[in-house]
Amino acid sequence: MRPALVRLLKRPSAVSVLDSLVSTPLGIEQLELNYKRLRCQNRTISQSTSLNGPEFGSQPSATKESPAAEHNKSNRQPFSFRVHEIGSSREKTDDDIPHPKKYPSAKAPAQDHPRSLALQPERLEFESDIGHTKDIGAKLVDDPARRHDFALWEELLRHRQRHYGDKGTLDIWEGLTIRHGGIELPVDGEHADFLWESFIELGLKRGLLLQEIVTYASELWKKTGKRWDRFHLKVVGGLLERGMVQQAVTWHENLQHPHLSNPNDILHLLEPAISLGAHQMVDQGAIAPGVRAFRQICRKTQVRHIYGPVISRLLQSGLGREALWMHMFFVSHNEHPRRFEDIQRLLQYAMEHTPTHVYQKLETYAMDTFESQRAESNDRNATTAEERVENYMVKEKPFSDELGARLFATRSFNLDMILSGLRMLGVTAIGPQSLREMAVRAHGSQDLLEKLRLLQRSGISVGDSVFARLIRRLAEEKRDILLSDLLHSDQHPDVLEDATMQESLLISYYMTRDWRHYQMTLAILAELSEEGPELFNVHFRKQIVAGHLKSAAKVVDTMTLRGRTLTKDSLDLLVRKALGPRRPGVGPPVRFGLHPSKEVLVVFRILKRAVPKGCHVDADLWVEILKRFGMTHRWYEVRDCSLWLARFYSSLAKPPGNEPWPIHPSDQHKARVAIPPAHYGSDMLKAIFSSQMQAALVSWGFRCRVSLSEAKAYNPFKVKGEQLVPWVRGLVLLRKLEQHGIRLARYWIRRTCRHRLAVLFGRDRLSSRPRNRMLRRENPYDVHQVTQDMNRAWGSHTLFRGWEVKDLHRLVNPPSTKMSLNRTRRTVFRATHLRKGAFVRTR
Known part of the structure; x- marks a missing residue:
């Protein structure tokens, strides 16, 4: 059945029908079903149509048809799809495709472009495969005359999207930016809208690609002074629609210049913000996250006269609580209603759904605002001289x-x-x-x-x-x-x-135990902060500055139970104060009276609680935490942190229902508020567990001080009677990480293993590292046992490619670099000529 179907679909008539269905946005019901003997009619029309038909702009045939043929042709209804001569696709060459000297620009309508590739699926597949730098010059877009033909680019993009989805869109983007640099996308017209929308839609799913698109748009603006008008709306609005509220606020701040023509254009973001808040409420009685994000966007933008549209739209959507919240925000920022109708519905809502004191406060505000306006209007309408004098006196x-x-x-x-x-x-x-x-x-x-x-x-x-x-x-x-x-x-x-000043005073009063002023400042911050009376982030930053990391961790635990998350300012302060600076290649200093490993452990526990609630942490911070664990010889913390990161970020790409942490039924809406894009987890894992980090994990696994009693106790695979050398635990950890989708850098792993074998069993060279000298001096194992256990931990004998059998001496004595030889000479010189100066503690 399958070969017969394939042969049927390969016929030119079937290809024509399928192409018509794909290129025409109409339903199958639009096809004429009353045609019979389609192949006969196809043959009849093909005989009267040359290869260079009207579609390619050629002259009509000079052959005159017979009266019978003309009568049959006039009685026959036209097809809604193209009919081609059998075998025409085989006879066509590259010369048959027209190459006019001047192609339509991006501003020209799409129908002016000859759709010469739409009838040739094989050729279209070949021309659209441009997501690489191979065979440059073999594609149509490689021709300088066709490189800026954006109707052709749109046709290629539609084909790749149809057949490959997001991967196809990425191929076209790479063809535009990598295969051919310097191509300037159009900023107006149908082609521009389709190209920009397609690329941004993919960028919203892949954070790294979105950064590339923003960089490209910024360079286009700096170079030509042109930009796509809907760029800001598509990026920020798309993030709001996906529930990524914090990222939306951040990107709005970055894209205000030059992509926001008028500050009041942020009104277009109100619809996606409301649609998010209507069905993704954090909990009953809380402000919708979309409206909260819209308020932060308004705070960062100099908007004017948007009170009426915002309040009216919120009330229409049934978000009365949010409307009151935005009213207080607008009033505090000197943004008032311009007409009484703008606040009338809000007064009605407050009278029906809020306590009395809230309604009275709102009513007083409305009276103060509009009675003075009405009095001024009456004064302007007065005409008598006496009233004018009186008005002048009371002005x-x-x-x-x-x-x-x-x-x-x-x-x-x-x-x-x-x-x-x-x-x-x-x-x-x-x-x-x-x-x-x-x-x-x-x-x-x-x-x-x-x-x-x-x-x-x-x-x-x-x-x-x-x-x-x-x-x-x-x-x-x-x-x-x-x-x-x-x-x-x-x-x-x-x-x-x-x-900022009040928070600084609060910390000062807290550290000096001035509780009366502390309570007063706390009340002031409760009136200022958007968090309300809880002030979780303020208390967290207070404990961090005071050096109370354990108290800060308790604050984060309370925030987790309440469904709150740390802000970017709190995370930056945590990294700056708790971790502190560290010189490259040197372990962390002692701070807060804690051992560096305990200090990093507290930070890891805080981030472990905050990240699942939507708090974003850069990959560089996770790398630094792993480095500090490894440099302080805390292997179990390295293992636990690595496995948690792999489980968490690999689970982000799974479908809903496979959450990596337990979620209470009442918190399910809360967990869906800030769902990251599908490729966010894989990108984070790739950035954290790079080839250098994988080599470091292997090296840290060899740093344990072993003894025969410890060697007997190490059994990672739970096999009865099996005993492995503890130094292979780095390889065991990498195999577990591979199960979570992390690609192993085998070359770097093999190279690091050979280096560690050289330290333990290689030529007797004086090392400048005290731990290396200690491990070589106390080594209780044989080189054959260590290599065998490394192969068992790796799962196969491909780790060293058989060198442990063919040439063991060469395996444990890799070539030394020039830097390594110079370091050895310097160490020997110090040991010979200096007293207690040969071995400087570097780690």
Whole structure:
């Protein structure tokens, strides 16, 4: 059955039908089913159509058809697909394909390009195979005249996508950037949209490729001053649609210039942010992650007049809680509604779904905002001279905050007198210093709240600063001691807006045990931070700066239980403070009073808890952790860390349901919030376990100080009666890593094994490494036993390619480099001429 089907599909008529189905976005129902004897009609039409038909722009045939043939042709309906002469594809050569002198540009419509390759599947397969640098000059795109023919590039890309999926798209990208450098993609037109969208769609699945595309777009902008208008939307919006919210914020910050023409264009990102938040809520009562990411994007962009569209769209999507959250953000950044209709629906939602004090606060804000606008509008409509004079007298003037503070501090004036004077002067708002003096004169929280209500009824606002919000909140919560400390603090109210300064003060108060100021600063940060009252990241950074790594680890444990994750600032501080600098080739220094290995172990445990919750860690940091474990001779930590990394990152490419860590049913939505692309795990493993790292694992396996009792106890494969030399544990670990998809660098592994054998059994050379001299001096094993156990740990006799049998002496004495010989001469000289100076401890 299969050979018959293959022969049927190879017929030119079948190829024509299949090509029509692929190239035309119509359903199968569009094909005319009333045609019979298709082969006969094909033969009839083929006889009247030359090889260079209308499709190739040739002149019509001069042969005149008979009247009967013309009658049959007129009665026959046209085919919706092309019909070709049998054998035409075999007779066509490269000369039959037209090569016009000037090809359509990227701005020209797609139909102007002759689709000469669409009828030749074999030729199309050959021409689209350009993801390499072989046979340069044999393809159409190698021709300088066709190299910038983007209609041809689009045709090749569609073919590779149809047959090879993402691998085909990657081939075309490599053909554009590697096979031929200097090709500038178009930035407008249908060809540009298709090419950029295809490449970015693949880049969203592969992080390294996305970085290449961004670099290419930046170089194109620097070189030509051109860019694709939808680049920012496709990258950031695509990341939001995939739930990669932190990466979306980071890429937005990197792509603002030059890919964001107008700051208000971020409104296009609201739809993917809402679609993410509508079905991937972290837990009930929490803010949707997509909206949280959109708020961070707004914070990093100078947007104006987007209050109305954002709040309206959130309410339409049923995200009322998020709408209130964004309202507070907009107001704190001086972004207010321009019409009462922009806030009317939000007021209705707050009245129906929020506590009374929340609705009252929102209603007060709306009254303060729009009643003053209505009064100004009425003033502009007044026409009489008397009203104009009155309006001039009551017109709002700038009011000095220092003067207001003096008024409230004067005991001769009561509050009613001060309010009457402010109304007469047309004052609609007072500053933080005036508010502080008024609060200092209040008798307790209830009296302060009553005075705030009097100000509100008088139409005088206290603003929306951190100081004003904090005073109102502390008074409502009746925290009189904390309120008194805030009012009598020597900090200016404007300093309370600086989160970095407040966090620095918090750490200082914590280390000096000044608990009253510590609690006050903690309340200020709770008003400033997006985390709310928990302030997990602030407490984590506080413990890191104070040197309490174990307390920081407990904070991370609590964050894991609550479903929170560390921010990038917290991770950077952890690496900078906990690990500290290290000279190349030298072990880590002692910090925080802990042994370097224990210090690195605490960092590893923190990252081990944070990474599964969506916290991104660079591969360089994992490499540094493995190096520090190996340099401090902590083999079991090296093994556990390597196996955990292999299990975790190899599981990221598995389908849902194969999570590498246990997930509580209530946290399943939480685990899907930041799912990385499919190739993220494999790229991380490739970067961590490079050829140099694999060689280091083998070398660290030989560093243990063995004895006969330890040798008897080493049985990695759990085979009864089997005893292996403990030095082969690096090879055993590599075989386990191979089971998780890590490709082994066999050349580097073999080279390292020969080097370690030379240290133990090679020529008697004085080593500058104390551990190498100790291992050679205490070596209880025979070279034959060690090589046999290495082959058993490797799983075959291909490790040394039979040299252990043919030429053992050559195996354990590899050629020495010039650097190695110079180091040996220097060591011998020191041992001969210097006292206690021959062996300098380098590791």
